Amino acid sequence: xxxxxxxxxxxxxxxxxxxxxxxxxxxxxxxxxxxxxxxxxxxxxxxxxxxxxxxxxxxxxxxxxxxxxxxxxxxxxxxxxxxxxxxxxxxxxxx
Numbered sequence: 659x660x661x662x663x664x665x666x667x668x669x670x671x672x673x674x675x676x677x678x679x680x681x682x683x684x685x686x687x688x689x690x691x692x693x694x695x696x697x698x699x700x701x702x703x704x705x706x707x708x709x710x711x712x713x714x715x716x717x718x719x720x721x722x723x724x725x726x727x728x729x730x731x732x733x734x735x736x737x738x739x740x741x742x743x744x745x746x747x748x749x750x751x752x753x
Contacts, residue, residue: 671697678703682721693720 675697706723
């Protein structure tokens with residue numbers, strides 16, 4: 659098993675962050691601030707704290723997950739949180 663030092667981890671994450679920022683395109687200053695805080699806390703920019711996953715089954719990257727989380731808060735009706743089909747009449751379900 660390979661063991662990394664804190665310095666090794668910081669170097670790896672710094673390289674990931676540089677690559678990620680080149681791939682992601684434009685981000686707002688607030689998104690950049692939160693991204694840098696996330697990576698500084700020893701997290702990959704290709705992961706997220708929201709437990710959000712893409713259609714491919716892998717965690718969404720940080721910015722996409724952050725934007726999705728914000729959109730879910732603004733437009734909750736656009737998302738199926740309960741795993742029930744969209745055509746279910748939620749008012750008639752008895753719990």
